[in-house]
Amino acid sequence: MNVIPIRSSCSIRVTLNGRPVELDVRPEALLLDVLRDRLQLKGAKRSCDMQVCGACTVLLDGAPVSACTFLAVEADGREIVTVEGLGTEERLDPLQEAFIDHAAVQCGFCTAGMLLTAKALLAEDPAPTRERVVHYLRGNLCRCTGYRKIVEAILACAHER
Incomplete structure (x- = not known):
């Protein structure tokens, strides 16, 4: 054996x-x-x-x-x-800046996952629709229900590129 x-x-x-x-x-x-x-x-x-x-x-x-x-x-x-x-304290990633600018952070627990998922989405689709962003984030839960501002931040980042 x-x-x-x-x-x-x-x-x-x-x-x-x-x-x-x-x-x-x-x-x-x-x-x-x-x-x-x-x-x-x-x-x-x-x-x-x-x-x-x-x-x-x-x-x-x-x-x-x-x-x-x-x-x-x-x-x-x-x-x-x-x-x-993603970025440094001196130079944030554009997505991090968009999250700050659009107040897309509440408690912050989901933020890292949201940012990285959004980073992958924008690499795949630089100009996503609102529906595509919502669909892509379906596996990321926000316990503060801050989805609207998160989606707005991602769309703003895409449009500013």
Whole structure:
């Protein structure tokens, strides 16, 4: 009988917010836990743990993914962008500026996920309709019900490009 050894850790290499990072992670480690606990990037939030709220959204090779259910080992060789990688304090991303200008932030819990989802949308469709924005955000929940201002901010950012 052949015994398959179980690995206690795996080495992964990713590009995180534009910088190369190499980590040893447990095979079952979730990307959200690695980002928050190991790398101290707290922008992605833990909420539903079921891939339905969008609070944990990060961009993986430019596409929004739920970090709460995504295994860190699956990110090996890929590019990850968190909200911390969108802009700097000195130079905000245009979406961040639009969220501020349009008062699209209330409690802020959903903001990182909304920003990253919007970033992916605008990369895919630089001039989306209101309906397209609403549809694209369907996986992001705002517990303060601030959707109108969020949609307005995204549309304004698209029109200012």
